[in-house]
Amino acid sequence: MAGIILVNKELGFKALDITGYSLKEMVLVIPPVFILLGLLDIWVPREIMVKYMGKGSGIKGVILAILLGSAAAGPLYGAFPVAAVFMKKGVKFSNILIFIGAWSTTKIPMFLFELSSLGVRFAVTRLLIDIPGIIIIAYILSKVISKNEIEEIYKNAESM
Amino acid sequence: MGNYILYLVAFLLLVLSFIKDRQKTINALKKAWKAFENILPEFLGVIMLVGIMLAILNPEVISGIIGESSGWLGVILSSIIGAITLIPGFVAFPTAAMLLKSGAGYMQIGAFISSLMMVGVVTASVEIKYFGKKLTILRNVLAFLFSFVVAFVIGKVVGVG
Numbered sequence: 001m002a003g004i005i006l007v008n009k010e011l012g013f014k015a016l017d018i019t020g021y022s023l024k025e026m027v028l029v030i031p032p033v034f035i036l037l038g039l040l041d042i043w044v045p046r047e048i049m050v051k052y053m054g055k056g057s058g059i060k061g062v063i064l065a066i067l068l069g070s071a072a073a074g075p076l077y078g079a080f081p082v083a084a085v086f087m088k089k090g091v092k093f094s095n096i097l098i099f100i101g102a103w104s105t106t107k108i109p110m111f112l113f114e115l116s117s118l119g120v121r122f123a124v125t126r127l128l129i130d131i132p133g134i135i136i137i138a139y140i141l142s143k144v145i146s147k148n149e150i151e152e153i154y155k156n157a158e159s160m
Numbered sequence: 161m162g163n164y165i166l167y168l169v170a171f172l173l174l175v176l177s178f179i180k181d182r183q184k185t186i187n188a189l190k191k192a193w194k195a196f197e198n199i200l201p202e203f204l205g206v207i208m209l210v211g212i213m214l215a216i217l218n219p220e221v222i223s224g225i226i227g228e229s230s231g232w233l234g235v236i237l238s239s240i241i242g243a244i245t246l247i248p249g250f251v252a253f254p255t256a257a258m259l260l261k262s263g264a265g266y267m268q269i270g271a272f273i274s275s276l277m278m279v280g281v282v283t284a285s286v287e288i289k290y291f292g293k294k295l296t297i298l299r300n301v302l303a304f305l306f307s308f309v310v311a312f313v314i315g316k317v318v319g320v321g
Contacts, residue, residue: 077286
């Protein structure tokens with residue numbers, strides 16, 4: 001960053017400006033996300049998460065994963081720590097991936113914003129392709145990744 | 161607005177938790193801090209990269225590349241731009257609307273929005289920390305390819321009308 005300012009002052013300061021802005025964004029969004037995570041980790045017992053989103057939770061788990069992801073605020077990188085806590089609590093891998101997908105692209109606050117900026121037709125069309133898209137991507141990923149690799153990822157989440 | 165609701169919910173639950181069990185609440189906050197500390201260096205790196213990216217790729221540069229007549233090449237380019245940039249939604253949507261007005265195509269904008277939201281090249285370092293290299297790469301590649309599907313459908317449904 002300092003290098004850019006030395007080479008091209010205008011561009012460097014613009015980058016610094018945007019960084020400051022994003023930092024403010026992060027400071028605004030991150031604290032409540034992590035507080036909610038801490039509370040979730042302490043209060044919600046593993047059995048409940050397993051029952052609703054674990055193996056054998058079926059379509060109920062899928063819908064719940066989409067709803068939880070869609071209700072979220074904040075950029076995609078905010079979803080990863082949440083996913084880690086979900087893994088700790090025994091949520092099924094494909095549901096984790098669906099949750100990540102929903103967080104990235106079917107977020108309700110974002111949808112409202114899209115609706116007002118780009119129009120109903122654009123926003124609704126995108127939402128309608130995105131939902132099956134997210135589910136398909138999640139299933140492909142959980143098929144391609146081996147059991148051992150999934151176990152590794154869960155073990156890693158345990159230590160986060 | 162989403163932020164306020166998030167704060168309100170977090171605050172109410174925290175108070176509720178504190179009333180029910182003080183020690184558990186303190187533990188929850190400790191866990192929250194630990195999780196945050198864990199990922200802080202990656203967050204800061206990403207945010208600096210985003211600053212540099214956005215300074216270079218301003219709306220004029222973007223709209224020059226993804227005009228309506230740019231076809232699938234424009235779709236590919238806008239997916240790439242979307243994949244490497246990380247713009248918050250409340251900036252991205254008005255920007256997209258502006259780009260449409262200044263001649264960008266619906267297909268290209270569909271690809272841009274989709275890959276912007278689903279593919280994260282600069283956030284890959286954060287994703288790898290949680291999910292490992294293989295899954296991160298696969299997820300991003302699939303999401304990138306998926307943005308072409310989105311582009312196609314948006315082009316068919318919205319572009320005509």
